[in-house]
Amino acid sequence: MSLHSDNQRAAFRLLPAVDDVLKEVEALPLAERVDREVLASFVREMVEAWRSEIVAGKLDETQLEGRLSGGGVQRFLERRVRVELGAGIVPVVNATGVVLHTGLGRAPVHSEVADSMAVAARSYCVLEVSRESGKRNRRDDRLSDLLTRLTGAEAGIAVNNCAAAVVLCLQSFAGDQRETVLSRGELVEIGGSFRMPDVMERAGTVLREVGTTNRTRASDYERAITEKTGLLLKVHTSNFRVEGFTEELDTEGLAGLGEKHGIRTVYDLGAGLLECAGATPLGFLGDEPLVRESVSSGLDAVTFSGDKLLGGPQAGLIVGKRDAIDALRANPLYRALRLDKVALAGLEKTLSLHLAGRADEIPSREMMLRPEAQLELAASALAERLGALNGLTATVAADQSQPGSGSAPGVFLDTFVVRVTHSDYSAEQLSSRLRHGSPPVFCRIQDDVVLLDPRTLLDGDRERLLSAFENLSRGDVG
Ligand SMILES: *Cc1c(COP(=O)(O)O)cnc(C)c1O
Secondary structure (H helix, E strand, C coil): CCCCCHHHHHHHHHCCCHHHHHHHHCCCHHHHCCCHHHHHHHHHHHHHHHHHHHHCCCCCHHHHHHHHHCCHHHHHHHHHHHHHHCCCCCCCEECCCEEEEHHHCECCCCHHHHHHHHHHHHCCCCCCECCCCCCECCCCHHHHHHHHHHHCCCEEEEECCHHHHHHHHHHHHHCCCCEEEEEHHHCCEECCCEEHHHHHHHCCCEEEEECCCCECCHHHHHHHCCCCEEEEEEECCCCCCCCCCCECCCHHHHHHHHHHHCCEEEEEEECCECCCCCCCCCHHHCCCCEHHHHHHCCCCEEEEECCCCCCCCCCEEEEECHHHHHHHHHCHHHHHHECCHHHHHHHHHHHHHHHCCCHHHCHHHHHHHCCHHHHHHHHHHHHHHHHCCCCEEEEEEEEEEEEECCCCCCCCEEEEEEEEEECCCCHHHHHHHHHHCCCCEECEEECCEEEECHHHCCCCHHHHHHHHHHCHHHCCCC
C-alpha cells in the first residue's frame, strides 16, 4: 500500500529537479542579486514547499502544471530574493505615533549620541584603562559619575537592559535560594515574556508573595521577613494600572523596613523618568515615579532602562548606595551582562545631554513634547501631498499618539493624523505594501483606514514617506 494517491504521485513526478531550475533561473536578472549558493537554497526551499503542499493535498498535478507554465518559479524566487535583500536591521519610517516602539527599536538617539557611538565603534578608545596611571581601571567609572550627578545616588552601573539589571539585583542580593519579598500587586509581566515569577526562579531566588492584588501594607512585608529573606523588591507596574480601593507601601516605607531588618531594597522603575534642570516636565505621564525621588527615599538600588524615557541606546541602569553597587559589580554575572564600548559611549553622551539641560533635544522627548499646532500643520501638509498622488485619498483628523514601550498605560498624547485610503487596496494591503516598500513605512490601522501620525516622523522622514507612497505602484507585493 502506498502512502500517496495516484494523483499525488503524478504531482511528485512533475516537481522539478533543483539543478534544472537553477540552470534556468541563472540567466534571469534576479540571479545577479544574490550568491549562487543562496539562490540554490531558495530553489530547494521552493521545491520542498511545493512537495509539502502536495502531501497536504493542497496542490494537485493540474495546479502544479499551471504553476510551472505560468511563471510560478520566477514569482516564488523573486519574492524570496526581495525578502532576503530587505532582511535584517533596515531603517524605517515610523508613522505609528508610538514614540518608544519596541518593535521599531525604541528610542532613536540624538545625532551627537549617534556620532559618539559611530566613533567608538570604528576606533580604539579609552575603555578600561586610566589615562592618568596607564593602568587598568573600570569601564563604567565615567558613567557612574554622570549617573551620580543626575540622580543623586552614590554610585551607578550599567548592564545590557533593565531586565538584566533586575536579574543582576535578584541574583546578587537574594540568589542561592534566599527569598525575595514582592507584593502580589506587583507580580508583573513586562513585554516579551519577562514574567517576574519566572525571572526570579531563573535568578535562583524564591518568590515570597505578600499582600493582595490591590492592597499591600508594611505589616504584610514585615510578617514575611525571616532569616532567609535576601531582598525586598518593588516593581513599578508600568504597563497596567489598578484603580479604586488600593494601597501600596511607598519607597520610604520599604527603605525603612530594609534598614530596620538589614535587608537589601530594590525598586525596578522600568521607564526611568529624570526631569533634569532645563528639561520640560513630561506632565502628561501623570504619577510616573522620578529616579531622583526614588533614590532619595533611601533604597539600596533603583533600576531603569536606557532606551525608554532616558532616550538613549539599549541599556539597564542601576543606581543606589555605593556598597550595593559594589556588590553588583563583584558578581561574576556582571561580566556576562556588561555593556560594550559602543553602548557605553552612547549612554555617556545621552546622560551628558540631560546634565547640560539639553534633554528636550533628545528625539523621543522632543516627539512626546511636539505641540499640537505643529502636528496639525504637518498632517495638513502631508495630506495635501498624498492626496495629489494617484489612487490616494488623504484627510486630516484629530487622534492620539502613545509614549509606548509599556510606559504610562492609559496615557495618550493628542495629535493629528492623516487618514489614507487607496482605490485599489484595503487598509491591510496598503499597510503591507508600505512595510515592504522603499523605504519601509510602518503605520497604524483603525476602522480599516491607514493612519499616519506625524508625531513620530524624524528629520527627513516626510520626504521619505512621500517617496514610499510614490513608489507604491511600482512594487508587486501581494
Ligand atoms: C520595561 C521594563 C523592564 C524591562 O526593561 P528593558 O530595558 O526592556 O529590559 C523592566 N521592568 C519594568 C518595570 C519595565 O517597565
